[in-house]
Amino acid sequence: MSVTAPAGFEAAGVAAGLKTTGKPDVAVVVNRGPRKVGAAVFTSNRAKANPIIWSQQAAADRVVEAVVLNSGGANCFTGSFGFQTTHQTAEKAAELLGVSAGDILVCSTGLIGVGDEVFRGKVLSGTEQAIAALSTDGGQVAAEAIMTTDSVSKTAVVTRDGWTIGGMAKGAGMLAPGLATMLVVITTDAVLEPLEADAALRAATGRTFDRLDSDGCMSTNDQVTLLANGASGIAPGVEEFTAALAELSQELAVKLQGDAEGASHDITIEVQHAATEAEAVEVGRSVARNNLFKAAIFGNDPNWGRVLAAIGTTSAQFDPYDVDVWMNGVRVCSEGGPDRPREEVDLTPRATHLVIDLKVGEATATILTNDLTHDYVHENSAYAS
Amino acid sequence: MSVTAPAGFEAAGVAAGLKTTGKPDVAVVVNRGPRKVGAAVFTSNRAKANPIIWSQQAAADRVVEAVVLNSGGANCFTGSFGFQTTHQTAEKAAELLGVSAGDILVCSTGLIGVGDEVFRGKVLSGTEQAIAALSTDGGQVAAEAIMTTDSVSKTAVVTRDGWTIGGMAKGAGMLAPGLATMLVVITTDAVLEPLEADAALRAATGRTFDRLDSDGCMSTNDQVTLLANGASGIAPGVEEFTAALAELSQELAVKLQGDAEGASHDITIEVQHAATEAEAVEVGRSVARNNLFKAAIFGNDPNWGRVLAAIGTTSAQFDPYDVDVWMNGVRVCSEGGPDRPREEVDLTPRATHLVIDLKVGEATATILTNDLTHDYVHENSAYAS
Incomplete structure (x- = not known):
């Protein structure tokens, strides 16, 4: 069920030709409200990909409408052209969703140095296709669209009394903690204030994703995003929510560990x-x-x-x-x-x-x-x- | 030529049965004077093998008569029994050489945790055999006796106007800088004051051995020892000596890199x-x-x-x-x-x-x-x- 398990979220994954295999490679996760609370943690690598530089700014006000993610290219060390690609991706999604570009987060994963005009064209058309395909059943295909060397898609759902948290993650190599260590989108229909969402995310990731160190190599593109829309109408205490979020995060972290590149233990x-x-x-x-x-x-x-x-x-x-x-x-x-x-x-x-x-x-x-x-x-x- | 290239040094390497292959596994290098200056640098790993704990004390006064080295067992994490083995090795060598045990350094290399009664017996008898075999031609076999997974023995000689530096090194895995990163014995017949020898050794190793990082894994047993006997009667300036020592150290470091376990580049x-x-x-x-x-x-x-x-x-x-x-x-x-x-x-x-x-x-x-x-x-x- 992934990120569409909680009420009020839609997602999609489409094949935009970034992967030579023809498999899905662009995903969009949209928060349909009523609240648009967002919190994110980013790689602490000082060499940051363009989507990280963009998303850090976009998430600063803790309002997030949607996340656009692509595999098949990290858009890292691709110069100002690459940053413009990220910016245009956010603009495109914002236009189609009727929201502000400053409330769109962007994530990319794949080979560093990939981000030319062909890449840009595919990301933009993929964003358009994905938004056209958004549905409350789209969580699974979205999880597939962010896979790189992953052999399986990774999703998890934690349900409490009347509210739910759903998540998807990708990551198989370059897995070592910065703050976040992979691409993860987590959604919840619990009612959370922005600062509560932020505190819960930092606490949960600090003891879960941040303690996964598969190969000691810290990525340039890692990001964990939490979207909270309050659609359940239920406001759990911060402690209760953090515990549930940590449970889901640990489940995803263990799945990442279990699919680490080439590992036998x-x-x-x-x-x-x-x-x-x-x-x-x-x-x-x-x-x-x-x-x-x-x-x-x-x-x-x-x-x-x-x-x-x-x-x-x-x-x-x-x-x-x-x-x-x-x-x-x-x-x-x-x-x-x-x-x-x-x-x-x-x-x-x-x-x-x-x-x-x-x-x-x-x-x-x-x-x-x-x-x-x-x-x-x-x-x-x-x-x- | 190895450590016996400079005047006034003798060495030997013998097979004491520590290696199952029957190859040489105990080496002794002796300074025949006139001066008995010694300086040493040790692994900065806080988990130190028994020979390191012993040699740090023995080298503190910068007087060293001889170094006893064994392969086939690291004598690390072998408890107080292992420390007694090191102590007995120094006592045995001191007795046979007619010097103080406090002026004998001991080095061991091989598997951590190996250091039982059988190991002790072989190290002690090997020390006795090696001292009986000491000669001014013994440098090469001594270099062979300290090999573990090394595929070739590593020696180097640097000659200046009237004085010489010789060295032998072993190391193929667990190669990463602490201060020293392997077992190395360097001899010279230059005239050096104890503090000069110490300063030259630290300066030379700091920019050579300490910048070799083959696999990021720091050993528990690493030691680089410099013995200086002044037999040439020539006292080079500290700067000149340090430059020559760095040249020799770099030559050995490059040989260690070239023989690193499994490496293809x-x-x-x-x-x-x-x-x-x-x-x-x-x-x-x-x-x-x-x-x-x-x-x-x-x-x-x-x-x-x-x-x-x-x-x-x-x-x-x-x-x-x-x-x-x-x-x-x-x-x-x-x-x-x-x-x-x-x-x-x-x-x-x-x-x-x-x-x-x-x-x-x-x-x-x-x-x-x-x-x-x-x-x-x-x-x-x-x-x-």
């Missing part, structure tokens, strides 16, 4: 007893970005030495000689030395659970990552993406 | 016109650690978008829309946009030259790295190392 890194949550995140991320650890997991090798070597590169409080490490339930390292034999660890399942007990404080954090595989190298070397 | 990343040297290093390293860029080079794909995306994650001063990128002499990106067609770039040679012009200031830095290949994944997943 989904690794959950749970850091326990850190001094602070920030240090727990730092430790988890340092392990998630360690190629030797990631390659070992691909080889079903419970190489805890590489885990400790990665922790040693952080500034987190810990005693290297008082750390415990579990892999899939087996304590392979205790007090910084070998514990159970590595033969006891079964790393054949795709789901891999690593627990690191720092024994310092009470803070905890969980980072999601993937292994480093032949297929990851193949997919990212054989084709430009 | 040696990538030189030259960052120009940065605001500061530190920012140039930060930019170079961010690109060197970007898996998507590294995989693209493996695939002979001049993917400059991934270069700019990596730069965007740094805190260096730059304008994403005024950066130029050259690959093997072709400007593929100018002012943050596409320039020459990618077809013009020939990435088939192993040597790959990337130039990033930040157009901000006058500082420059060069980082050496490798591509991310199927073989890297294979070597680091199929075997525990």
Whole structure:
């Protein structure tokens, strides 16, 4: 059901020829009101694509009418021509929807450097076609239209008493947290004030999408947008809404992890007893970005030495000689030395659970990552993406 | 010629059974004087192997008589038993050489977590055998005895007017700068004061070994040791000595890069016109650690978008829309946009030259790295190392 699960949203996905496969590549999600609350978080990469530069301005007043998204080209590092393409896309959508261009967000994904006249023509005609095709059933095809190297479309719906949140996400490579780490559109018919929507989105993404670090590579185009129209007439408390939004965000983050390029393991890194949550995140991320650890997991090798070597590169409080490490339930390292034999660890399942007990404080954090595989190298070397 | 090229040094390498292949695995390098000046730099990984903990103390007075090195086990995270093994190794060498154990440095390399009674027995008997075999011709076999996944031994000699520097290095994976990034022993018969030796070593390694970042993974066991005995009777100026030491260090660093596990490209990343040297290093390293860029080079794909995306994650001063990128002499990106067609770039040679012009200031830095290949994944997943 995706983004059209909540009341008062329409979406569409159409094939505009940006993908050589002829599959859908332009999506539009429109908020039919009554409220037009919008909040968005953007990649913290300082090299930002044109749609990011545009959308940051357009979302600043927290009023968003619609989001136009394309795959098949990132429109990043395409100069002023590329920025004009984004601007024209917003103008085109605004004209057809009868709203202000300043309330249209634009997202692009695909190869950096793609954004010539042919690209522009296809994006503009795709926007027109998609708006003509808008429907309350369009959530699924919209989710398909934003796929790049994704093997499956990713959608999620969370329903509460009388109100709903729906979402779609794309992302398979260049997955590492800036603030957002992929293209995501989330809709809700709950009644939210603009600042509530903003706070809920930042809180939910900070603990979900922002803790997914598949390959350590931060995108130039990432954006997570929340549209809230109040169509349900129900105003949940901010805390309740944030919890539901985090649930949906985590579901999408896990789907992104599960479809990461070439991965053969989904690794959950749970850091326990850190001094602070920030240090727990730092430790988890340092392990998630360690190629030797990631390659070992691909080889079903419970190489805890590489885990400790990665922790040693952080500034987190810990005693290297008082750390415990579990892999899939087996304590392979205790007090910084070998514990159970590595033969006891079964790393054949795709789901891999690593627990690191720092024994310092009470803070905890969980980072999601993937292994480093032949297929990851193949997919990212054989084709430009 | 290796470490025995300068006058007054002896070395040996013997097979003590630590390597299952029966190849040499214990090396000793001894300074026969007259001076016993020693300086060392160590991994900045906070998870330090037992030999690092020992050697940091032993080198503190800048008097070093000998270095004992073993491959076939890192003696890291092996508890107090492992530390005692290191201590006993130093005691054994000191006894046989008739010097103080506090003047013996110890280095180990191999799998983390290896350091049991069998390991200890082999290291101690290997130390005894190696000391019995010491000779002024022993440099080459010593270099072979410290190899792990290295495919070739790495040695270098720099000769000046009447004095010489010799060196040996090992390292093929887990190659990323802490301060030192591998096991290296460098000898010289130049006359140096202890503080001069220390300053020269830090200056030379800071711009050579410390700028080699093959796979972003920092070792727990890295150590670079300089032994200076003054046997030539010649005291070069510190500046002259540092320049010669940097030349030798760079030669060894390039050999390490050339033998990096599974690599098919040696990538030189030259960052120009940065605001500061530190920012140039930060930019170079961010690109060197970007898996998507590294995989693209493996695939002979001049993917400059991934270069700019990596730069965007740094805190260096730059304008994403005024950066130029050259690959093997072709400007593929100018002012943050596409320039020459990618077809013009020939990435088939192993040597790959990337130039990033930040157009901000006058500082420059060069980082050496490798591509991310199927073989890297294979070597680091199929075997525990």
